Ligand SMILES: Nc1ncnc2c1ncn2[C@@H]1O[C@H](COP(=O)(O)OP(=O)(O)OP(=O)(O)O)[C@@H](O)[C@H]1O
């Protein structure tokens with residue numbers, strides 16, 4: 001059996017992975033707070049731990065891995081979104097609006113992550129379904145002297161676990177106090193103490209508890225859900241390295257104190273950040289774009305996945321258009337090479353070895369390139385599918401032979417500018433009573449959009465602040481050239497597409513210039 005090596009944040013070394021129970025390998029990954037669409041950074045841990053999930057299933061058997069990823073559906077940020085909606089006139093109680101927002105966001109999340117080829121975890125618990133278990137755990141911590149109630153809050157007493165607190169992130173409590181921006185509150189015995197339970201207002205979601213109506217803190221959610229679903233000792237705990245402190249440190253403190261005989265998580269894995277110009281992509285910095293945005297722009301989910309896999313998960317990375325274009329070219333080649341072919345019975349050992357070396361996905365991709373260069377399509381297919389690439393359900397984008405939308409953006413803009421000129425002139429004539437001319441110019445303007453551009457292969461819609469456009473299938477689908485053996489001649493089909501797109505662009509520009517000339521002449525006459 002393949003031995004997987006994983007870098008353990010706790011020990012800061014790469015270790016042989018030895019599951020507690022090979023019949024049920026257990027992994028917990030911190031999931032999203034569901035208040036808004038996931039940005040591309042949020043997708044990184046999803047893809048990273050999806051690859052690990054697939055590898056574990058490959059090595060231990062698909063039925064022998066339990067993967068839990070939660071939804072944090074109780075949080076100030078969700079409440080704030082709901083409040084903003086209510087203030088904007090939305091119907092329903094604040095509590096209903098909170099619920100609606102969570103449900104909606106979870107739907108988006110699963111759709112967007114599915115588009116990146118991420119399998120759904122075995123369990124996706126929502127925090128609000130585990131409130132009773134959180135209360136039990138908090139009571140347990142109080143009874144052992146690790147937590148105390150004060151003014152409707154319950155706090156974890158960091159002093160009660162001082163020697164171990166900070167181990168994961170490598171800080172001592174004193175260092176933390178010195179350098180921390182912790183919330184100082186009169187009810188805290190130590191400024192590092194963190195909230196397990198806090199009071200809720202009447203309008204906001206809240207639950208009855210021994211400390212009054214309230215809601216759980218964020219950290220206790222993961223401790224309670226992982227305990228319920230995976231037990232007091234499990235194999236792997238994952239998340240972004242921005243969660244290492246305080247979130248994971250606090251999870252450890254709670255879980256180890258509540259269940260002192262358990263190990264909690266043996267291996268801690270943290271993915272590095274997706275960055276924008278050297279800074280973490282994040283909602284609070286406002287330097288983000290969503291996965292949905294990218295998909296809407298026509299970037300296939302498989303391309304996004306490929307770009308992620310090219311950087312090791314413990315290295316920071318940037319998203320660039322160039323990486324996306326290169327990924328698209330590679331995937332097109334691989335998809336053409338493997339079209340109509342059955343995957344080999346087993347993946348290439350070199351690919352599995354790379355993955356087993358602390359998820360060396362870039363190394364795995366190098367091996368895939370090698371298989372492609374050797375023309376070993378069946379092996380390529382079987383091996384790529386281990387990392388979630390070249391699966392059947394993700395490939396329609398490549399069949400359609402989609403062109404990079406930006407290729408046409410400038411020309412479409414020119415058309416829409418000319419169209420605005422026609423419309424502006426039409427309005428002038430309508431105002432001055434020359435209804436016939438005005439009507440004619442309006443109909444020309446509409447023809448440009450509904451007939452001419454449609455014939456060239458575009459669907460354009462007016463919006464409040466401009467326009468939106470899409471490629472119609474007639475433009476994006478150019479017949480793939482297949483030889484008698486059913487294999488695609490990659491260079492031929494690519495050339496055919498490129499020619500088609502280049503010619504379309506030329507014809508569009510010519511047509512537009514003709515219209516412009518006609519327009520200028522009519523104006524000069526008038
Ligand atoms: N730029 C990033 N790169 C990689 N992972 C990230 C990035 N930003 C957030 N994550 C991860 O996304 C997951 C979901 O996090 P969470 O829902 O708390 O994010 P958020 O609060 O919406 O985002 P933000 O951090 O932008 O405010 C966590 O595992 C977190 O580590």
Ligand SMILES: [Zn+2]
Nearest residue numbers: 030222247251
């Ligand atoms: Zn967590």
